[in-house]
Amino acid sequence: MFYHALQIEDERCIGCSRCMKVCPTEAIRxxxxxxxxxxxxxxxxxxxxxxxxxxxxxxKDDDFEMFRRYPHSVALLPAVFIGQFPxxxxxxxxxxxxxxxxxxxxxxxxxxxxxxRDVKEKYAREHPDIRPLISSFCPAIVRLIQIKYPSLxxxxxxxxxxxxxxxxYALEELLSRGIPREEIGLFYITPCAAKVSAVKAPVGEExxxxxxxxxxxxxxxxxxxxxxxxxxxxQYPPLSRQxxxxxxxxxxxxxxxxxxxxxxxxxxxxxxxxxxxxLDKLENDEVExxxxxxxxxxxxxxxxxLLSCDNRFLCGERMYARARKAAERERNGEMPRDREMDKxxxxxxxxxxxxxxxxxxxMVLDPDISKALExxxxxxxxxxxxxxxxxxxxxxxxxxxxxxxxxxxQAHLEQCVFYRLHLEAKxxxxxxxGRSNMYAxxxxxxxxxxxxx
Amino acid sequence: MxxxxxxxxxxxxxxxxxxSSVKKTLKQLNVNPQVVKRVVVALYEAEVNAIAHAYxxxxxxxxxxxxxxxxxxxxxxGIPDIAWAMEEGHSTARPEVRDMGxxxxxxxxxxxxxxxxxxxxxxxxxxxxxxxxxxxx
Numbered sequence: 001m002f003y004h005a006l007q008i009e010d011e012r013c014i015g016c017s018r019c020m021k022v023c024p025t026e027a028i029r030x031x032x033x034x035x036x037x038x039x040x041x042x043x044x045x046x047x048x049x050x051x052x053x054x055x056x057x058x059x060k061d062d063d064f065e066m067f068r069r070y071p072h073s074v075a076l077l078p079a080v081f082i083g084q085f086p087x088x089x090x091x092x093x094x095x096x097x098x099x100x101x102x103x104x105x106x107x108x109x110x111x112x113x114x115x116x117r118d119v120k121e122k123y124a125r126e127h128p129d130i131r132p133l134i135s136s137f138c139p140a141i142v143r144l145i146q147i148k149y150p151s152l153x154x155x156x157x158x159x160x161x162x163x164x165x166x167x168x169y170a171l172e173e174l175l176s177r178g179i180p181r182e183e184i185g186l187f188y189i190t191p192c193a194a195k196v197s198a199v200k201a202p203v204g205e206e207x208x209x210x211x212x213x214x215x216x217x218x219x220x221x222x223x224x225x226x227x228x229x230x231x232x233x234x235q236y237p238p239l240s241r242q243x244x245x246x247x248x249x250x251x252x253x254x255x256x257x258x259x260x261x262x263x264x265x266x267x268x269x270x271x272x273x274x275x276x277x278x279l280d281k282l283e284n285d286e287v288e289x290x291x292x293x294x295x296x297x298x299x300x301x302x303x304x305x306l307l308s309c310d311n312r313f314l315c316g317e318r319m320y321a322r323a324r325k326a327a328e329r330e331r332n333g334e335m336p337r338d339r340e341m342d343k344x345x346x347x348x349x350x351x352x353x354x355x356x357x358x359x360x361x362x363m364v365l366d367p368d369i370s371k372a373l374e375x376x377x378x379x380x381x382x383x384x385x386x387x388x389x390x391x392x393x394x395x396x397x398x399x400x401x402x403x404x405x406x407x408x409x410q411a412h413l414e415q416c417v418f419y420r421l422h423l424e425a426k427x428x429x430x431x432x433x434g435r436s437n438m439y440a441x442x443x444x445x446x447x448x449x450x451x452x453x
Numbered sequence: 454m455x456x457x458x459x460x461x462x463x464x465x466x467x468x469x470x471x472x473s474s475v476k477k478t479l480k481q482l483n484v485n486p487q488v489v490k491r492v493v494v495a496l497y498e499a500e501v502n503a504i505a506h507a508y509x510x511x512x513x514x515x516x517x518x519x520x521x522x523x524x525x526x527x528x529x530x531g532i533p534d535i536a537w538a539m540e541e542g543h544s545t546a547r548p549e550v551r552d553m554g555x556x557x558x559x560x561x562x563x564x565x566x567x568x569x570x571x572x573x574x575x576x577x578x579x580x581x582x583x584x585x586x587x588x589x590x
Contacts, residue, residue, distance in 0.1 A: 151486030
């Protein structure tokens with residue numbers, strides 16, 4: 001059983017197969033007129049979510065009101081959340097609004113960016129034999145490597161991401177004030193599906209410290225509405241907590257990690273297709289001398305996250321603008337750089353490692369190699385007979401994926417429309433049988449009768 | 454299971470096509486990722502050799518439940534002294550190929566490092582055949 005956070009609601013799904021065609025890991029099939037996700041292949045990248053015309057794909061999140069059960073609720077924000085708001089809504093206004101909405105504490109997870117960087121540098125020094133080192137930052141990428149590039153799992157740095165480091169900090173800080181654990185609720189405002197999975201089913205850890213996950217879109221609406229409701233004259237208290245450094249603000253954007261890492265040769269790659277292209281080359285040892293890789297599933301990294309409600313470039317530029325201001329304050333000595341978590345730094349560093357990332361290949365045809373070989377030969381033979389136009393009418397994204405499904409007993413050959421026509425023409429299948437086959441994949445309400453235009 | 458690929462002289466754009474395809478196959482067969490890596494590195498090296506130093510050739514791959522056999526046979530100038538060429542830094546590459554960054558003399562040694570069995574036969578003026586075997590466990 002593999003956890004994934006994207007779910008398709010059957011009642012809403014119109015079985016249009018757009019999601020099936022864009023899924024980079026070929027995890028979606030159409031069955032009975034509805035899209036279904038094969039859980040062992042889903043990496044929660046959210047490509048399907050982006051293209052669904054019926055809003056039938058959602059992200060499993062927790063009840064928004066859950067945080068009220070905890071006297072010490074902590075909103076752990078990604079910096080991209082602040083980046084959603086237009087210029088006139090300042091950082092301190094967003095923080096203050098979250099308090100007015102009921103959160104006892106507000107923190108941006110990038111507060112832990114400096115510690116994350118230090119821990120990665122330390123890991124790189126202590127493991128000179130592993131190169132390139134791949135950042136653990138993007139959970140969709142970690143899962144992509146697990147299922148599709150199993151030989152590269154050992155290159156992923158088994159290090160807690162800023163979110164987890166920040167959660168650890170918030171917890172230690174509150175516990176040190178004598179607050180009991182059960183009164184502390186840590187809530188992550190998630191910009192994407194993959195981070196939900198990272199919280200609910202972390203890789204390399206038993207359990208996350210996070211108590212609940214809140215959909216960033218939902219919180220955006222609440223905050224925006226509150227600010228509108230309060231009107232222009234509402235007095236917001238000033239920001240009490242130290243602000244993020246420029247490096248921290250930029251860390252979730254493309255190049256955010258790479259620009260501050262000490263590796264001699266490194267690449268920052270965003271967009272899942274780009275990442276897959278690169279990993280294919282890397283796996284063949286065609287890329288030499290790379291020391292560090294920052295890989296992000298979304299175009300423009302987290303500014304282009306699924307639940308980023310504004311345009312990725314607008315959001316990105318707002319974050320740059322905020323970083324420029326922070327950099328200026330740093331230059332003027334108005335803000336000590338990266339000091340926020342110093343109090344618990346040693347503790348965080350000591351607890352920053354997770355278990356090694358294990359491969360869990362989705363590609364294996366059979367655990368027994370002889371059987372796998374047999375299956376592969378069957379697939380090759382079958383492919384020769386299939387039309388190779390990847391029309392998707394069989395309910396699988398490509399002819400090859402379909403052949404694999406058939407050989408693995410998850411589909412039958414008569415689902416192929418070309419093959420069906422062939423059988424019908426030869427008198428080996430009746431038209432009605434052919435139609436039933438079509439209905440089995442696409443549902444029986446696709447065509448209502450003759451079309452008269 | 455048998456697979457065949459054609460390698461064309463000077464077609465560096467498509468270097469690695471055979472090794473990529475073999476890689477995908479081995480992943481589907483649940484071969485240990487580190488073994489897959491060795492196979493891919495060795496085959497890629499041999500493929501590039503046939504593209505860079507010879508006039509193209511064929512890649513023949515046979516996969517059994519316990520091992521993979523790869524034969525890269527090229528038509529080309531051949532290697533006069535195989536033992537000499539097996540040593541690091543020794544290369545018979547033509548100057549124009551060296552200008553492209555090939556011919557560092559690491560090809561055959563690198564193959565040797567990654568496979569369990571390597572056999573190179575060559576006839577000057579005719580071609581070179583590289584046979585490699587990698588055991589899966």
